[in-house]
Amino acid sequence: MCSLKYGNKEKKTKSILSRNQSTINFQNVVTSADILRTLIRKNSVRVVDVRKEDEYKKEHIKTAISIPLSKVLENETPEMIVELLEKSGISDKTPVIVYDDTFGALAARVAWTFQFVGHTNTSLLETTFTKWKSYGFETEKKNNVFPKAKHSLKINNDIFANYDEVEKAKSDQNKILVDSRERLNFLSEHIPGATNLPYTMLGTDESILREPQEIKRFMENRGISADDEIITYCGSVGTLSGLAYYALRMGGVKKIRLYSRSFKEWKKLGKPIEEFKDANFWDLSAE
Amino acid sequence: MVLKKEVLNYPDKKHFSPKSSPRWGKEEETEVFGQNVKLFRRGKMSEDDFRRFRLQHGAYGSRLQQNYSMIRIKIPSGEITPEQLQKIATLSEAFSIGSAHVSTRQNIQLHWVQLEDVSEVMRGLVEVGLTTREACGNTVRNVMCSHFAGVCPDEEFDSTPYAMAIARFFLRNPVCQNLPRKFKINFACCSNHGLIRIADIGLIPMKKDGTNGFKIYLGGGLGAASFIGHLLEEFTSEKRLVSTCMAVVRLFDRLGNRENMARNRMRYLVNEMGWEKFQKLVIKERSNVEMTISLETLNRYKLDLESLNIKQLSNGKKLPLINEKVDINSDPYKRWIHSNVVSQKQNGYFVVFVTLGAGDITSSQLRSLAKTIKTYSGEGCARNTPNQNFAVRFVKASDLPEFYNELAKTGLANPGALTMSSAVGCSGTTSCNLAITNSHRLAKEIQSKFIELGLDTEDDLRDSTIKISGCPNSCGQHEIATIGFYGGASRIEGTMTPTYTMLFGGTDGEDGVLGKSVMRVPAKRVIPTIIKIIDIYREERTTNESLAMWISKLINGATKDNGNAKNLDDVKASLMETISLPSAKDDPDSYMDYGNDVKFSAKTARGECAA
Numbered sequence: 001m002c003s004l005k006y007g008n009k010e011k012k013t014k015s016i017l018s019r020n021q022s023t024i025n026f027q028n029v030v031t032s033a034d035i036l037r038t039l040i041r042k043n044s045v046r047v048v049d050v051r052k053e054d055e056y057k058k059e060h061i062k063t064a065i066s067i068p069l070s071k072v073l074e075n076e077t078p079e080m081i082v083e084l085l086e087k088s089g090i091s092d093k094t095p096v097i098v099y100d101d102t103f104g105a106l107a108a109r110v111a112w113t114f115q116f117v118g119h120t121n122t123s124l125l126e127t128t129f130t131k132w133k134s135y136g137f138e139t140e141k142k143n144n145v146f147p148k149a150k151h152s153l154k155i156n157n158d159i160f161a162n163y164d165e166v167e168k169a170k171s172d173q174n175k176i177l178v179d180s181r182e183r184l185n186f187l188s189e190h191i192p193g194a195t196n197l198p199y200t201m202l203g204t205d206e207s208i209l210r211e212p213q214e215i216k217r218f219m220e221n222r223g224i225s226a227d228d229e230i231i232t233y234c235g236s237v238g239t240l241s242g243l244a245y246y247a248l249r250m251g252g253v254k255k256i257r258l259y260s261r262s263f264k265e266w267k268k269l270g271k272p273i274e275e276f277k278d279a280n281f282w283d284l285s286a287e
Numbered sequence: 288m289v290l291k292k293e294v295l296n297y298p299d300k301k302h303f304s305p306k307s308s309p310r311w312g313k314e315e316e317t318e319v320f321g322q323n324v325k326l327f328r329r330g331k332m333s334e335d336d337f338r339r340f341r342l343q344h345g346a347y348g349s350r351l352q353q354n355y356s357m358i359r360i361k362i363p364s365g366e367i368t369p370e371q372l373q374k375i376a377t378l379s380e381a382f383s384i385g386s387a388h389v390s391t392r393q394n395i396q397l398h399w400v401q402l403e404d405v406s407e408v409m410r411g412l413v414e415v416g417l418t419t420r421e422a423c424g425n426t427v428r429n430v431m432c433s434h435f436a437g438v439c440p441d442e443e444f445d446s447t448p449y450a451m452a453i454a455r456f457f458l459r460n461p462v463c464q465n466l467p468r469k470f471k472i473n474f475a476c477c478s479n480h481g482l483i484r485i486a487d488i489g490l491i492p493m494k495k496d497g498t499n500g501f502k503i504y505l506g507g508g509l510g511a512a513s514f515i516g517h518l519l520e521e522f523t524s525e526k527r528l529v530s531t532c533m534a535v536v537r538l539f540d541r542l543g544n545r546e547n548m549a550r551n552r553m554r555y556l557v558n559e560m561g562w563e564k565f566q567k568l569v570i571k572e573r574s575n576v577e578m579t580i581s582l583e584t585l586n587r588y589k590l591d592l593e594s595l596n597i598k599q600l601s602n603g604k605k606l607p608l609i610n611e612k613v614d615i616n617s618d619p620y621k622r623w624i625h626s627n628v629v630s631q632k633q634n635g636y637f638v639v640f641v642t643l644g645a646g647d648i649t650s651s652q653l654r655s656l657a658k659t660i661k662t663y664s665g666e667g668c669a670r671n672t673p674n675q676n677f678a679v680r681f682v683k684a685s686d687l688p689e690f691y692n693e694l695a696k697t698g699l700a701n702p703g704a705l706t707m708s709s710a711v712g713c714s715g716t717t718s719c720n721l722a723i724t725n726s727h728r729l730a731k732e733i734q735s736k737f738i739e740l741g742l743d744t745e746d747d748l749r750d751s752t753i754k755i756s757g758c759p760n761s762c763g764q765h766e767i768a769t770i771g772f773y774g775g776a777s778r779i780e781g782t783m784t785p786t787y788t789m790l791f792g793g794t795d796g797e798d799g800v801l802g803k804s805v806m807r808v809p810a811k812r813v814i815p816t817i818i819k820i821i822d823i824y825r826e827e828r829t830t831n832e833s834l835a836m837w838i839s840k841l842i843n844g845a846t847k848d849n850g851n852a853k854n855l856d857d858v859k860a861s862l863m864e865t866i867s868l869p870s871a872k873d874d875p876d877s878y879m880d881y882g883n884d885v886k887f888s889a890k891t892a893r894g895e896c897a898a
Contacts, residue, residue: 183384183399187352196401201381221321221403223328278890279350280882283728284398284647284717285386 024095026123029250030209031097033127033137036061039095040138046090046146048098050110051129061099061129062138065089065146069106072113073237076260081117082153089146090119099125099132104208105199108242112258118154124246126207159245161231161257163266166191169231176224178232180244181263184281185235191266192274194233195222199240202247209243215251226252233259233266308368308668309451311361311458312413316420320344321406338895343426343464345419346405348895349398350718356405357718358383358397359422360412363454364432364447364474365393365670365678369657372669374415376653378408387653389646389675391711391764392471393431394422398718421458423895425466427536430454431486433476434670434678438631438638441477444499446492448592449525450474453532456588463536467543468551470536471508478797482673484516485509485767487553488535491797493522500524502797505535506557506565509761513801514554517562519569527573529588530580534572538565600635600683615741619702620691626743627704628687631680636665639679639690640704645712645730646675648699655697663690673764674752675711676704701734703743707751707834708734711764715757715774716880720892722757724774724785724810728881730755730763736814742821747828751835753817755787760894766801767793769835770817776889777807782871785810785880785887791855792842794835803842806859811877812866819865823858 023044039045040063047064049056056066065088072081090096096114100106107124114122125132133139161169169175170193177194179186186196201218203209224230230253234240238260245258267273320340327337338348341356349355360375375395379387382404383397390396400408409419421427432450436442453472457463463470475481475491483489489504501523507516523531535553542560544551557565613625627640641656648656656677660669665681672678682690694700703709712730715722733753737743756763757774765771772787779786786807793802808816821834828837841855868877880887 183401187355187399198381200385201404205377218404218407221324221406222401223325223403276352277885278716279352280715280717280725280728280880281384281399282717283725283731283882284384284388284714285649 023093026095026121029246030126031123033132036097036125045095045097048096050098050100050106059139059141062140063144065144069110072110078117078153078155081113082151085151086149089149091149091151096122097125099129101129103203105239105243108246109239112242112245116156116160159257161259163269166231166259175229178230178244180232180234180240187276187281189273189275192272197244199243202243209247209250212250215247219251229255231257231259233262236262236264238262308416310416311418312416314413317406317409317413320409324402342424342895345422347423350720351892354402355399356402358400358408358419360395360417360419361422361429362393362395362671363430364450365434366668368668369661371415371417372653372657374411376650378411380650382408386647386649389671391673392429393671394429425468427457427463427470430472432474433481434672435480436476438680439476440632443494444492446474446476448590452588452590466540467545482795484799488532489516495522498524506554508552508554509764509766511759513766514558530573530576533576534569538568538572613744615744622702622744623691623700626702626706636681639682641677641699642701642704642709643676644734645727652697652699659693703738706743707748707753708737708743710734710753712755713757713763721760721894723776723889724757725881726755726757726763726774733814747833750833765790767795769838771802779868780871782878783887784878787813792839808866809868810880815865816862819862823861
């Protein structure tokens with residue numbers, strides 16, 4: 001069942017592991033299914049399933065624990081997140097791989113949260129749960145519990161943006177505001193000055209994120225350079241923009257922040273928006 | 288069109304090798320497009336130069352938003368493979384709005400693509416052999432061919448290979464890169480199917496003394512001022528097909544009006560010069576072309592006659608249902624068969640039409656359609672039609688129930704594709720700079736209402752059509768509709784209101800006539816007006832007279848003597864109550880356009896190409 005693509009990546013897995021005998025330190029934004037399978041076999045990774053709890057109960061990737069996105073968002077204070085990590089047996093150095101079944105957007109948002117509270121050794125699974133299963137890779141039903149671990153709190157404010165910073169970015173030529181919602185939502189209304197990079201552009205059928213050179217080309221087309229400072233946002237809680245955050249990171253952008261409260265908060269605060277009402281583009285949809 | 292042996296024999300297997308389609312696209316053009324967008328953004332390419340370049344490559348500016356494009360994908364002869372449909376689905380999802388739009392000239396359009404992503408879309412299209420080159424701008428546009436060509440019982444031979452060869456011949460041809468205005472070529476299969484009299488060059492295949500050739504009509508076209516094409520000569524042999532087309536294009540290039548954009552289509556040249564004079568010039572120019580034709584020119588024209596040769600099914604099932612009367616309470620499958628399926632000249636095979644709403648199809652629907660074509664079409668491809676839908680051909684009768692079930696899974700099994708209920712609507716204010724009204728939505732509203740009322744089941748309405756444009760420029764082809772509409776704005780009771788001018792009695796085909804303007808109807812009264820017209824027709828018609836026949840008699844001034852509606856003026860008078868609006872205070876909605884909850888105002892911008 002294994003695709004050719006995964007077959008090719010097997011070699012890379014071995015070399016990565018031989019360099020890192022004890023624990024792997026994730027350098028890449030995404031991790032291939034084959035690397036994860038090896039890590040699971042070696043028992044040297046914590047796999048985090050961010051789907052709904054009952055979906056986890058039905059079936060999940062072998063050794064995975066359940067941290068649904070809703071639980072992360074419920075009370076999103078750094079302290080609570082660290083508590084969640086500790087309860088899940090994740091210490092400062094534990095390699096963590098996050099997955100979902102929503103083209104990577106939920107996983108991205110959770111991974112970003114972990115990195116925000118200081119858990120840098122986090123990566124996204126390249127594929128979704130449905131794909132993983134379709135490849136015939138290892139799953140199980142048992143509820144995994146790990147002994148409590150100790151995790152420190154080191155807030156990384158460099159990757160977070162609040163509305164105030166978004167407001168300032170609007171008038172700063174060197175800062176780019178990226179809206180990752182779908183085209184028609186963006187056309188209807190968006191934060192003034194934002195540029196649209198719909199999440200639909202970021203992945204393929206096989207992978208939650210395209211190859212880095214493709215992402216780089218999309219950036220280049222839009223005049224975005226790796227040296228630019230970027231803030232990403234989307235409609236409500238920062239999932240789609242979480243995925244865009246990682247896509248742009250993959251494209252080489254170093255200074256990038258997520259406005260996690262996104263357009264929902266922006267509108268609620270009565271901040272200015274740019275609207276376009278002179279075309280009935282919604283009527284083009286066939287649904 | 289080479290198919291594997293087992294396909295030719297048409298076994299019971301349902302998988303066919305996909306048709307190898309011509310490679311129209313070129314990778315290097317996508318690179319150049321990407322580079323030019325960057326040059327333009329950096330101010331190193333002027334707006335005018337960039338616009339010309341952009342249009343030449345099939346990217347049209349979107350409504351009041353020049354940072355977005357409508358990408359027009361040319362589908363020569365409308366012939367499209369499952370692989371191409373799947374690619375369009377993926378590209379639309381990634382870079383457009385997750386749905387595609389079938390145009391009235393066998394193009395497929397992707398709307399609201401960010402200018403910066405156009406080259407990415409083109410790159411994907413080239414991978415499956417498609418191109419957007421010369422889909423807009425002052426060039427030879429997509430070459431159309433009747434979707435019945437090859438299967439039409441009335442055709443003398445299949446014109447598709449000729450349409451394809453002409454498309455190949457003119458694509459990127461230096462002779463037509465900067466014409467005074469766009470240029471349209473349409474091939475028919477017979478005198479009834481094909482928009483031959485509303486094109487710059489319209490061709491009907493015919494045989495004379497065993498030789499293939501064409502009846503060629505010149506100088507037709509719809510727009511703010513429309514003309515019906517003139518017959519060049521009784522018979523043009525296939526040997527003279529290229530030289531005739533070349534001669535016409537060259538004459539237009541040389542003599543066409545390059546000053547006045549509103550009057551520079553070839554039909555104006557023909558009209559101003561007079562047909563006889565133009566006709567003589569074409570004949571003379573053709574001699575010159577034939578005397579001086581170069582090797583390069585000859586090599587550009589390659590006729591690929593290796594066409595599909597599906598044998599007739601020896602035990603080809605007939606479709607007993609097809610002519611059976613249906614009504615609103617009929618089984619949905621029977622209703623669908625009745626209004627969406629016709630038999631081919633090849634015994635036992637059928638053409639299935641896939642109903643869309645004003646040409647819109649989502650990415651997931653495109654994928655399911657691709658799968659259905661792959662499984663059930665004996666030629667392994669489909670054609671998109673000027674009625675904004677898809678025709679899937681060479682389908683066996685025994686496969687129709689499964690075909691229907693597959694379509695139904697993704698909401699593609701609506702009835703009425705071949706009836707009046709499938710109203711044609713251009714993109715209107717959903718994306719076009721020139722549009723005044725939301726013709727697109729209106730067409731969809733009409734379709735829903737007709738299906739709800741079961742009007743798709745009424746055989747007397749079947750040969751009638753409804754076509755709507757959002758402005759007078761006729762992309763919705765309103766002038767060849769039984770009941771046509773084009774959008775405008777009128778002040779009613781002091782309030783600016785979206786209105787449509789209604790036309791009666793247009794037809795296509797060789798005997799095509801243009802519709803006659805009847806009256807203005809407020810946008811929100813269009814549906815009640817059509818229904819009222821049908822009511823009047825039911826009361827007034829003579830036995831066996833279809834709506835189209837009745838309307839045609841009406842505009843020609845001949846109706847029966849008894850009854851209230853004797854002539855067009857009487858019918859207009861009977862409609863006055865239906866078209867009148869309550870006061871704006873009591874019902875502000877009736878003064879607004881579809882899809883809007885604010886006061887109507889007519890906003891337009893400069894048009895770039897009116898198709």
